[in-house]
């Protein structure tokens with residue numbers, strides 16, 4: 001097959017795959033499974049997961065190496081995630097859940113946590129969910145500040161003050177604190193908007 005015919009084949013594959021993704025998305029798909037063919041590798045993601053996003057750009061899948069592979073085997077196709085609705089994802093008999101996007105399809109998966117010392121908290125953590133060690137939310141972080149001054153007994157004491165949407169917490173700098181290791185709402189909204197632009201451009205993003 002000549003290079004022009006190869007280009008035409010790739011164009012057709014990209015168009016077909018993109019149409020199929022769009023159809024699933026417009027049909028209400030909110031989740032994606034990678035490695036669907038192999039029960040051992042199957043991994044469930046939220047559709048806006050950063051791991052899935054590059055796979056949705058079907059044109060970008062065609063690197064020179066993959067193009068060469070297609071030239072050698074016309075049946076070759078780059079891996080395509082399987083999009084599905086929440087109901088369909090719940091019915092999957094065996095699937096592991098992605099640790100990056102926490103699909104939590106059955107509502108029983110523990111929230112992935114990040115542990116750090118209170119002194120490591122910064123204003124850049126604003127919007128993140130402060131958590132107990134067990135994963136219970138203590139509110140979204142609004143502000144972090146270091147406080148220096150004497151304690152009740154006049155001894156010098158440093159504290160890290162964390163203001164969340166629900167309360168104010170004071171930690172010793174070396175104390176462990178826990179954050180939900182998940183993207184902020186703002187980051188998720190940004191990704192969902194990109195997803196709509198890619199797959200559902202006829203629709204306006206829903207809240």
Ligand SMILES: [Zn+2]
Pocket residue numbers: 044045046049050051052098099100101102
């Ligand atoms: Zn994921």
